[in-house]
Amino acid sequence: MSIPVTLNRKDFVSDQTVRWCPGCGDYxxxxxxxxxxxxIGVPKENIVFISGIGCSSRFPYxxxxxxxxxxxxxxxxxxxxxxxxxxxxxxxxxxGDGDGLSxxxxxLIHAIRRNINLNILLFNNRIYGLTKGQYSPTSRQGTKTKSxxxxxxxxxxxxxxLAMAAEATFIARSIDAHTQHLGxxxxxxSQHNGVSFVEIxxxxxxxxxxxxxxxxxxxxxxxHILYLEHGKPMIFGKDLDKGIRLNGFRPEVVQLGNGVTExxxxxxxxxxxxxxxxxxxxxxxxxxxxxxxxxxxRKQTYTEGLMGQIATAQQARGVGDLRRLYESADLWTVxxxxxxxxxxxxxxxxxxxxxxxxVDEMDKEPEVTTFMQDRLIEDTIxxxxxxxxxxxxxxxxxxxxxxxxxxHHIGCLLVTxxxxxxxxxxxxxxxxxxxxxxVADLETAVIADYMTPDPVALKANLPIAxxxxxxxxxxxxxxxxxxxxxxxxxxxxxxxxxHHLKESFA
Amino acid sequence: MSLKxxxxxxxxxxxxxxxxxxxxSGTAVRAALAAMRxxxxxxxxxxxxxxxxxxxxxxxxxxxxxxxxxxLDVPVDxxxxxxxxxxTPESSAADALWLMDEKKFRNLPVVGQNGHIVGNMxxxxxxxxxxxxxxxxxxxxxxxxxxxxxxxxxx
Numbered sequence: 001m002s003i004p005v006t007l008n009r010k011d012f013v014s015d016q017t018v019r020w021c022p023g024c025g026d027y028x029x030x031x032x033x034x035x036x037x038x039x040i041g042v043p044k045e046n047i048v049f050i051s052g053i054g055c056s057s058r059f060p061y062x063x064x065x066x067x068x069x070x071x072x073x074x075x076x077x078x079x080x081x082x083x084x085x086x087x088x089x090x091x092x093x094x095x096g097d098g099d100g101l102s103x104x105x106x107x108l109i110h111a112i113r114r115n116i117n118l119n120i121l122l123f124n125n126r127i128y129g130l131t132k133g134q135y136s137p138t139s140r141q142g143t144k145t146k147s148x149x150x151x152x153x154x155x156x157x158x159x160x161x162l163a164m165a166a167e168a169t170f171i172a173r174s175i176d177a178h179t180q181h182l183g184x185x186x187x188x189x190s191q192h193n194g195v196s197f198v199e200i201x202x203x204x205x206x207x208x209x210x211x212x213x214x215x216x217x218x219x220x221x222x223x224h225i226l227y228l229e230h231g232k233p234m235i236f237g238k239d240l241d242k243g244i245r246l247n248g249f250r251p252e253v254v255q256l257g258n259g260v261t262e263x264x265x266x267x268x269x270x271x272x273x274x275x276x277x278x279x280x281x282x283x284x285x286x287x288x289x290x291x292x293x294x295x296x297x298r299k300q301t302y303t304e305g306l307m308g309q310i311a312t313a314q315q316a317r318g319v320g321d322l323r324r325l326y327e328s329a330d331l332w333t334v335x336x337x338x339x340x341x342x343x344x345x346x347x348x349x350x351x352x353x354x355x356x357x358x359v360d361e362m363d364k365e366p367e368v369t370t371f372m373q374d375r376l377i378e379d380t381i382x383x384x385x386x387x388x389x390x391x392x393x394x395x396x397x398x399x400x401x402x403x404x405x406x407x408h409h410i411g412c413l414l415v416t417x418x419x420x421x422x423x424x425x426x427x428x429x430x431x432x433x434x435x436x437x438x439v440a441d442l443e444t445a446v447i448a449d450y451m452t453p454d455p456v457a458l459k460a461n462l463p464i465a466x467x468x469x470x471x472x473x474x475x476x477x478x479x480x481x482x483x484x485x486x487x488x489x490x491x492x493x494x495x496x497x498x499h500h501l502k503e504s505f506a
Numbered sequence: 507m508s509l510k511x512x513x514x515x516x517x518x519x520x521x522x523x524x525x526x527x528x529x530x531s532g533t534a535v536r537a538a539l540a541a542m543r544x545x546x547x548x549x550x551x552x553x554x555x556x557x558x559x560x561x562x563x564x565x566x567x568x569x570x571x572x573x574x575x576x577x578l579d580v581p582v583d584x585x586x587x588x589x590x591x592x593x594t595p596e597s598s599a600a601d602a603l604w605l606m607d608e609k610k611f612r613n614l615p616v617v618g619q620n621g622h623i624v625g626n627m628x629x630x631x632x633x634x635x636x637x638x639x640x641x642x643x644x645x646x647x648x649x650x651x652x653x654x655x656x657x658x659x660x661x
Contacts, residue, residue: 216641
């Protein structure tokens with residue numbers, strides 16, 4: 001076992017510029033993965049992300065872990081080899097409905113069938129995004145796209161049912177916009193020994209932005225999502241007033257009350273194959289979309305079985321000798337053939353034209369945005385009239401820091417170095433959790449040892465949405481603002497955001 | 507649509523309320539702090555039986571305990587805010603947020619009709635609501651704000 005190291009989200013953020021379209025749901029999934037990984041209890045060097053081709057498959061670049069951006073549809077194959085060769089690894093396969101269910105469908109099925117210890121994340125947006133908007137294997141029948149101008153003719157694949165058919169030992173579903181649920185689901189997937197298949201409903205803002213309507217809208221989502229909990233009756237709705245009942249072989253939505261009670265409802269059982277198939281068949285909007293862990297059973301993994309067979313064979317026949325095995329077969333020598341050079345026909349213009357077509361796509365029909373959306377994007381953090389920062393030198397004592405906070409009636413100090421650059425943040429939460437009653441002498445203790453070093457800091461010219469984003473992802477109430485030299489310029493709180501959104505309307 | 511309109515139709519109980527820890531009235535401050543640390547929360551609700559009688563927050567710890575450590579051994583009742591203002595789970599999220607804003611509260615215990623403590627409303631509940639309500643604008647942003655792409659690759 002390795003020495004436990006406390007990691008945080010930042011440890012998993014790479015230095016690569018993220019190149020998804022603005023507003024893409026992949027960003028939310030990336031943030032959730034980066035936020036969850038510190039909690040899975042695996043050292044960073046033992047985490048690997050493997051992807052195929054597609055928008056989602058750019059994922060490994062953005063993770064500060066080992067990773068392979070591999071061949072189209074073949075991520076499960078590379079991951080299979082890796083997971084078997086080194087069972088210590090936490091291997092994550094990132095794929096989409098195109099990569100995983102079109103070209104890579106077979107590889108995906110067989111990786112699942114083998115119950116290899118993988119975490120497979122299938123981003124499902126029901127469209128080909130990277131190739132600019134053709135229908136995918138999960139698109140609903142009749143979907144009109146560039147490649148199906150009169151509507152697609154094929155039946156869509158049901159990823160959950162497919163995973164069931166391949167006997168997946170862990171199957172779950174979540175959605176990009178519900179970060180808390182997604183984080184919990186990812187954590188559960190990582191803890192499962194064996195294959196974990198997670199379908200994530202993901203919003204392609206450019207080519208299929210309305211696919212998950214109802215499910216990704218915070219105002220109504222709880223009316224449309226069935227949150228599954230093992231052993232609990234299937235109740236849903238904002239006011240928990242609806243449920244799922246079985247009528248013969250068919251599930252049906254019932255309103256609680258008028259003689260219908262919880263006792264009439266289906267109870268979720270993660271070990272039931274039959275129930276999992278029923279849940280897989282429940283399609284939104286006819287039914288609420290089942291989310292959470294659909295199936296979780298413990299079965300022998302491929303690695304366990306394989307290692308067992310090797311042990312049995314070695315017991316009977318002794319440890320093998322690879323050279324002897326190799327030389328026991330017929331051997332022959334292949335001589336090199338003369339290579340003739342082939343002239344390249346590449347003009348290099350193709351990609352340029354495609355980019356132009358894509359820019360057209362991006363420019364077409366400006367979306368109608370609401371007042372709130374405009375405020376979040378157009379107004380900058382500077383418009384929040386941030387408070388002047390209260391700073392303290394990194395060498396100051398804790399006693400001084402506490403006095404400073406109490407004199408200014410604030411709960412947050414920005415810690416600076418000799419050049420006045422921001423090096424840390426010290427809040428009243430730190431006082432509660434790390435100082436009071438735990439530090440013997442506040443006069444000799446130095447703030448640098450108790451602050452949070454290198455805090456997230458923003459520039460005042462960023463949109464308000466960015467401030468909310470950081471507050472949401474990290475759970476901060478305050479955000480420091482810095483200038484180009486990283487000197488504190490101000491501090492904004494959530495209250496400032498509320499005031500702004502309140503005032504600007506009046 | 508303004509922020510208030512957005513939140514008017516949401517009940518407080520539909521928000522992602524924050525965690526809290528709960529201890530009995532009469533417990534020493536030291537034990538209250540230990541409970542807060544253990545549950546990794548910044549708020550401690552103090553109850554008599556099941557009735558909410560007070561609230562202790564990280565701000566109280568900073569202003570009342572940090573410099574006078576003798577306070578660690580007094581009952582939590584001496585430094586808590588007694589009889590805190592609460593809202594019901596059915597209150598509108600807008601009313602709750604406006605109340606917090608007006609009174610400069612950072613915590614608003616949510617208490618049901620029967621006195622059952624449902625949760626603790628903080629600004630985090632509203633941040634989380636706004637993030638999920640406007641995922642394209644708020645949630646779907648790159649991990650580093652300075653790393654916004656000049657040009658997208660793919661769709």
